[in-house]
Structure formats: structure tokens, C-alpha cells
Amino acid sequence: MTGTVGADEAVRRRYDVVVVGGGWAGSLLAKDLGERGWQVLVLEAGNGGAETWPGYLDSLSTFYSAVAKVPNSGYRRSVAAPFPDVLDLAPVRDPEPGEREYTANGYFVQNGRLPYGTDYLRELGGAAMHWLGAVPRMHPEDFATNERFGYGRDWPITAADLQPWYARAEFEIGVAGDAQGQRELGVVTDPDYVFPMHQIPASWIDRYCTGLDGTPILDEVADEQYPLKVHSLPQARNSTPNPDYRPGPYRPSSAVGLPNYGERCVGNASCVPICPVQAKSHPLRQQARFPRTVTTATRCVVTRVRLAGPTMGGRVSGVEFRAYTDPASPVGRSYVVEAGVVVLAAHAIENARLLLFSGLANGSDQVGRNLMDHPTVLNWALADERRGPVGPFRGPGHTSGWEVFRFGEGRRRRAPFRIEIGNWGWGWATGAPMSNVATALGVGGDRQGEIRPDGVFGPELRRLLGSTIGRQLQLQIAVEQSANPGNRVTLDRRHRDATGNLRPVLTYDLDPHTRSGVYAARLVAARIFQRLDATDWTNHAPRDGVPPLGHFTHTVDGTTLDLAYSGAGHGAGTHVMGSSPRDSVVDAFQRTWEHPNLYAVGCGSMPSIGTSNPTLTMLALALRSAEQIHQDLVLDRRPADVRPADEAEVPA
């Protein structure tokens, strides 16, 4: 079912399940429960529109027109349901020693030592509308870093528990990958498994880097030599179906609103913020397949989860929400909707905000704590001129990586990291290729604002750009950040959005273990560039008194480096899963310990995020929760509340 309803229509019924948030986790979970016959309501705070083809093209056009082509650049800002943007952060010129080096001027209030540089999107489909589509599984080590390496928090479940759910999630969203390569890494364990689609072809840059296979690279922080090997990245992106996939045959999903379109990636090279053909998987595809049992309402901002009466054993009765008509105007009406089960699937930070404001599930004092991300250190270099161009700005954002730094005993000394071999040149670090044009021409003036004397034009410009853009290499290195209760979301009645909802107040920092990971990653990248005979132009030092966002210095064995990280968009940890209500918010099924019919799903449940992009793990967990919610409902409704067979299918 494609199509949404308004609030008046949505509240007419009582639902079995109300899902807060129409993003990845909420959409998969709602579809699963709806297919089992349960009546489900999905409340999305943001606007819809992209579920129609003209609406989607409007987002594409918005992206074309944006000067800063950041992840949210295809989507309009909203006053009624505001969201953070990477454009909200600004560096502070000439900061005093010890003073914060940034200001935050958007939806987030930030008071941490370092900036939380991650955005999300409140829009039908959520931040998945701008995600890259990287879906590596987590490694068995990642679930037990405390037990094995003495840092972070351990999961109440193991990688083995998740394997079948990973496989199901990979089917649901459509994953292309090389299963054998993932088995070598130890993240896929089934010896017969293949992904639904063959791997996305490696880029020419990947092949260029494969030349280093077998080369040992010293990581001096871990005090270990790591032999390089390029591994293909599993991606939720349409590729060639694998005939060996069981149960087959697998048919790639087409674009929502335009049948038979987008069934292969065609190399638009703009996965973030938007895939023009929708070959990149996104939740609107799940929503298009919603059965009639699922109702979706947009522009409904959930404000509070309601507790049932005091005799109800902590059960919740439903949610309050405000519906608006115009995203530019904070005017709306209040509603209450009741449901047997409430599922929060609104993003790690939004889930925490709702729990905190509702005063629920926080007996452990862990709600909002353990906020995580993958601090990402950018490294950029020009490839050897003699070997010619490498072909940047082609294909998906990254198609391969160096994985060897993710695992093993090195994790005791420093956080592990995953090296993404970037396909989009220096775009993230420097704003290339547009900034190459500007600096080669000399436009914009010098640091005093005077007109620059130097610059090239015409054929010389064309030749210089061809060479200096054509040889761009960038390694984006995502470093694991472990759970730290001091990194947290809180609320403060002084900070509200335009509709009166409390804005998230973030306190964020990187601990020494994570900082050592960033440090090690930077030096490893420098060594790799050396081995490629590339000229390393990476520089994270302040320029003219302006520190780059995420700047810090870190010292290992007496050597100090200027470092900086970017946010990866991987918000996690804020309603952490555990084995005891004393120190965690949800159980292994993402059910809040204190409220048996209130679930908080999403990356917020994750006690650690390893070095894997977290979406796939989030979706495996969501499907596992859907199964549990189904069991809860069956128990709850038997035998008093059996519905007639003509009204709904009997739950399977």
C-alpha cells in the first residue's frame, strides 16, 4: 500500500501496534507485523512526498540546486518537525586553550567537549533516504569487547544468535555482496550462504589499491604489522541477482512510483544524499508493500508515550501526538491513539528524547546515555602522476575497504577501524571537484579578502583540473566508539523547538581509547599512501586560527598529531540493551524492562557498534523484535480477543 492518511482518520481505530517513526526499523517491523495480520499504525513526524515519482524528482532537483551537497540537501527543512543538519556546526576562530572549538546552531543543543557531527532526517523514510547503503555484518568479537579486550559494553546476545536475522534482513532490503569474502572475515558463518545479488563491481580505485594486497602495514599504536587485502563491501543496492540464492529466484526491487525502473545501479555516484533511480534500497519500498493492515500517517509528531493505569503493571496504553499540515508552521492539533504495543523507532536520539520526556523506562538511569557514532577520519592524497588518473567520482560512494584493522588483539591498545576506500575523490574533505575549480582559478580572494594574483584558465585550467581531480584518492576511516555513559542526550525545559517539544541536549566526547584509534588510523593511511607513491595532502591542523570541526590533538609515545573526525550518521546506544534492568534500558528483544508492551528499537539498543555501518544490525534486531511482539500479542489476545476470520488473517 502506498499512501498515507491524516491524523483524524488514523485515530479512528484501536491498533494492535503503534510504531513511532517511518524509517528503516519502523517500516520493516510494521510490514512484518502487518503481514501477520496485526493492525499497525505508523506515525511519521516528518512530511511525505518522496513516495510518488514526481515528489522524488523534486528531492533530486532540490539536491541539484544546493550549494553544500550535504546528506540532507535533497530535503526541505521543517519547523514543525525539526532535525539536525551537518550545516549546524561551526568552528570557533582562535579558541582559548581548553575552550570548546565549535558552536552548534541547529536542532541539537550541544555542550560537550567535542561536537556530535551527525545528522538525521525527519521525513517519511527517515535518514535512510540519504544513507549510503553500506551493510556489513558485525563480527563475533564486536559483541563481547569487554570480555575479550577489556573495553566497552557486551551484548546479551551473540553474533550467532543474529545470523538468521541478518540473512532475513539482507533479503528484505536486497543486499549485493560477496559471501565468500565475508566468510573470510568471519562475519558470515553459514558455509552455503550467498547474498541475494552478486557483489557490486569493484571500482577502478579499488583495483588500483588491490595492487597493495599482501603488503604489511605497521600500526604502531597496536604495535603490529597488518597485511593488506581489499575486500568487497556488501551493499543494499541493486546488482545482478545471484541464481544460487535460496529461496530464489531473487528479483531486484524497482523504484517506488515507477515500476521496472532502477533495478540496477547505473553509477549516478550520488547515493548520499539521493539515488536518482532508487537502485539504492530505502524504506519507501517496504512501505509500498505494506498490507492493508498497516496504516501510515505523516506529519504526526509523537510527543509522549502514555502509561496505562497504576494497576496495569507498567504497561503503556498508547501515544499522544500533534498533527500539523504545513511543515513551515508550528501549528497543530493534539491526538491520542491507543495500542496494545508501542514501538519507538524514531532514531536513537529521538527515542531517548521521547522516553525521557515521558518519564519511562529509566530505572537504570541509562536512557540517553552511551551515545555513540563512528568518528570518521578523512585522509586524502593525489595518486602518482606517472600512473595516470584513477577515475574518482564514479560509482557508489565506496565499494571496497581494508578490513584487517577491525579485528584482533590490537583492540586492546586502540579502538579498531575500518578503512573505506572512497570512490568520490576529495569531495567529503575539501568540497572537490567544485573547490578544485575555485582554487585553480584563484577565485574568492586570499585570507585578507584581496584579489589573488595567481590562477589558471582555459586549456591550462582544463589540464590542471583533469590531473588534480582525476588523481584524487580519499580514505574514510570509521573508528569504533564504545559506550560511555558520559556521552548522553538530556532534556532541558529551556530548550524547545517551535512547537514546544524539548530539543535534545547532547554531551559528547571521545575517550582516549577512541582517540588512539583515530591516531592509529591517520598514521596507517599515511603509510598506505606512501606505498601507493601518492602525495598525502591530509592536514587536520587549524588554518589561519580556524580549527576544523572535530579537531583535537592526541599524543602517543611522545608524538602529538593534529587530528579531526567527522560524524558518520550512526547514532546509537541511547536505550542500551543488556541482561539486567539494573544497568540497561531494554532486554535482548528491545523490550523495555519496565514496560512489557513498550519496545524501543533501532541503533539506540546497541551496546556496541563495532566497525560495521549499523543499519543491517539494526534491521536484524528489528525483525527479531517483530517476532517477539507477535508472540507477545498472541499470548495477550488468547483466548479472550480472537477476531473473526473475515476481519483479519489468523496470525501465522
Add this chain to the structure above:
Amino acid sequence: MSDPTSPAVTADVQDFVELCVPLTGFSEFDLYATGMAERYLETVRQQVGPDRFAEFWAAWTAAVADGGGPQSLSPVHLEVARAVTYLWHTGAWPRLAPAAHAALRRQPANEEFVVAPEAYVEGLVWRTFHGHPGGAKPPGFGTWSVQPPPQSDILSLRQDLGLGELPFRAGLTAEVALDAVPGHLLPGLRAARYVPPSAVPTAAERPDTSRERA
């Protein structure tokens, strides 16, 4: 009856396109093929002001005619020439050097903007490295695996464009050596994501890697 082989645009646009060849390094055919020529001429006139644009255009016409090229322009005219070239290459009007913005007594805010969604798509910069604009003109499944073609050399570029010996640089004594590109012609780290491409600082000189214990 008009000449059926001449482009269906005004003489102003024809003149604009002809003299944008030595600025951009792309042929008249390529410039017309963007479909943006008229829109760009309007944009430049609007941004610089019709009178100042006329002065600039006269100066540039003379600089091409007498073989001086960009280095014979006044500093303010040099900045306008850069902005016009940036527009063709990226589809966006850049942030000018504040000194030039002041000297031109411009009314509009000195901010970068994309002229139109289709202007982004028609940026020439992508073609300098055999690429395509991100999010448009996709080359097809798996094409990113193919080795990109080599760079065209400067001599054939000059010959193809019929540009002879005109020096295409300002403030530089010789052609840039591609195996030792100086930092002042490369972009550096964007300190924040809102910094528009035309305001990104140049790279510091080739970074010192001596702190690294090799």
C-alpha cells in the same frame, strides 16, 4: 534570411560564447551544448551590473585580441573572469574576493549560489577528468570498474580550440608541473560543511610528514 548554420541566439550570446572558449578551455560546440549560454550571460550581467559587465567584456575582448590573456586584466576584471569561468565549470556563481565585491559596488550578497538545477548538471568540470555530474548522466552499471582514459595533453587542447600561444595563467611564470602541483592551486580541508566550494581555503604547502616515524 538568417544563416541557417549560425546558432539561434542573439549576437550578444554568440560573442559571449566565443570569448568564453579561452576562459573555460572548452569549444564553442561544448559551451552551446550545455544549453546554459543565455542563462549564464544573464546571470553575469545581473551579478556584475550591465555597465561593469560591458567594461569587463571590452577588456577581455582586447586581452584576447592583443594576445595578453588573463594576466593583462586588471585585478577586478581578473576576478570577474574567474567568476565567469567558475560558472561554466560548476553551474554556480561563486563568492568573489571581498575586495572585488566592494570595488564592483555590487548590491547582491556575496554568496555562492547554483544558477539552476540544470546548471549543476551541465557543469564542465566533470568533463575535465572524464567524469559525470554526481546524480546525473549516469554512465551505466559497472562502468566505474573501467580504467579512465588518459589526460589529453595541453598542445592538442590548444590546437583543438584554435587558441595558439595565448598564456592562460595569471601570476604564474610557467605552466604548472603536474607532478609537483603547488598547494595554492589545490583545495584544503573544509573546516565546516557549510563552507561553499568557492570559499574553501587553498591547501597548505605540501604537508610535513616528518612527524611520522617512517
